[in-house]
Amino acid sequence: MSLESSVRDMLVAGSTISLVPDARVTLGFRLQDSVLPAITYEVRETQLETIGASPSRSATVEIRAIDETPLSVIAIAAQIRTACASGTYGGYVFSAVIDQGHALDAPAVGEGDEMQPAESVTTILIYYTE
Amino acid sequence: MALTTSGSAVTFSGVTIAAVFTFSFTNQRETIDVSEIGIVSKSFIAGSTTATANLEIFYDQGNASHLTLEAFIASGTAASLVITSATAQTYTASAILTSFEITGSAGDVIRASCSFQITGAVTIA
Numbered sequence: 001m002s003l004e005s006s007v008r009d010m011l012v013a014g015s016t017i018s019l020v021p022d023a024r025v026t027l028g029f030r031l032q033d034s035v036l037p038a039i040t041y042e043v044r045e046t047q048l049e050t051i052g053a054s055p056s057r058s059a060t061v062e063i064r065a066i067d068e069t070p071l072s073v074i075a076i077a078a079q080i081r082t083a084c085a086s087g088t089y090g091g092y093v094f095s096a097v098i099d100q101g102h103a104l105d106a107p108a109v110g111e112g113d114e115m116q117p118a119e120s121v122t123t124i125l126i127y128y129t130e
Numbered sequence: 131m132a133l134t135t136s137g138s139a140v141t142f143s144g145v146t147i148a149a150v151f152t153f154s155f156t157n158q159r160e161t162i163d164v165s166e167i168g169i170v171s172k173s174f175i176a177g178s179t180t181a182t183a184n185l186e187i188f189y190d191q192g193n194a195s196h197l198t199l200e201a202f203i204a205s206g207t208a209a210s211l212v213i214t215s216a217t218a219q220t221y222t223a224s225a226i227l228t229s230f231e232i233t234g235s236a237g238d239v240i241r242a243s244c245s246f247q248i249t250g251a252v253t254i255a
Contacts, residue, residue, distance in 0.1 A: 049188070050151045051135035056188065095188075096239050127188070127239060 001090040003128070004043055007061055009089035010097075011039065016083040019076045020065070030066065036117055037067035037076055049127065056095065058127050065120045070106055077102055077120040084124050096127040137217030140185055142202070142225070142246075143209035148195045151241075152186040155213050155221045157252055181248035183211060183225060189232055189242035199244065202227040208249050222253040 004027050012022040017039070024030070024038040041063040050056040063084075065076035084097045102122040109115040140147045160177035190196055202209065211225035225246040234240045 050149050051138035051140075051153065052150070053136055055136070056149060056151075098237055098239070100237055125237075 001092065003046065003059055003092060006090040006092035006094070006128075007041055007043065007126070010085070010087070010094065011041065011063070011080070011083050013083065013087070013089065017076065017079040019072075019079055037065065037072060039076065039080070040064045040066065054129060056127055056129050058125060060100075061124050061126060063122045063124065065122070066117050068107065068115075068117055070104060070118045070120075073118045073120040074104065077104075077122055080122050084122075092128050092130055094126050094128045096125075098125040098127075099123075100125055133216040133219075135216075137214065139212075139214045141210075141212045141214075142199055142227070145195050145198045147185065147187060147199055148193050149188040149190065150185055151188060153184070153213055153215075155181070155183045155215075157181045157221075179252075181223060181252050183213060183221075183223075183246040183248065185244045185246075187242050187244070189240045196242070199227065200230050200242075203230050211246055211248070220253075220255055222255070223248045224250050 008025055008027065011017060011025050020037045020039050026040055028040060028042050030038045030040050041061060044060040044062055046057050046059040048055055049058050063080050065073040065080060067073045067076060081099055084099065086094045086097050100123040102120055105119040107116055107118040140150050140153050157179065159179045161174040162177045163172060164175050165172040187196065206226065208224045208226045211223055213221045225248050227244060228247050229245040231243045232240060
């Protein structure tokens with residue numbers, strides 16, 4: 001297991017995020033022409049937090065809700081925040097999951113270009129042990 | 131050779147304290163001024179030693195080691211403090227827990243800062 005797969009386990013646990021099928025929750029990127037809505041996430045950085053042989057670590061994770069309209073991504077982002085909860089995921093113990101805020105990017109379209117969908121980026125801080 | 135904290139640990143009264151993220155141990159020796167009148171250069175002799183220790187932890191009242199530690203504020207009794215700075219490198223002394231301060235802020239985890247006054251000799255081994 002890895003932290004990245006554990007974060008995905010957290011996002012799909014219990015079908016809390018009902019607006020996006022589990023198969024569309026992916027690490028890092030989605031294909032430009034893939035079906036929406038979708039969620040992508042990435043682990044920005046990890047840090048060692050405690051002393052000892054089995055230390056606690058922290059990770060900053062960005063989770064992107066992507067869909068055609070701002071209202072839709074706002075609704076998905078609300079479900080993401082609910083899904084981000086402490087627990088054990090894939091052998092990793094998330095002792096604290098802290099919502100550090102979110103930002104909305106409205107959709108953009110230029111003449112002759114493909115429409116860029118709306119995105120909401122939720123940033124969370126996870127304290128975990130492996 | 132530089133050492134990491136992967137082999138570090140702190141125990142108090144035989145209980146290993148969980149979720150420690152900072153520890154420190156300060157051992158000081160006082161000096162006594164024995165300068166004589168008419169002598170420009172000051173002179174000192176060694177005085178007493180005094181030692182203190184501090185820890186910072188991610189506080190969880192549900193953790194038995196944190197509850198045990200915090201109870202020493204109420205009891206005021208001295209207990210054995212062992213700081214293992216690295217594998218097989220320890221500072222051992224009798225200590226009194228003199229403060230236990232909990233802090234919390236939005237967007238962060240709950241932390242606690244603990245201060246100890248060492249009483250008696252320190253064993254460095």
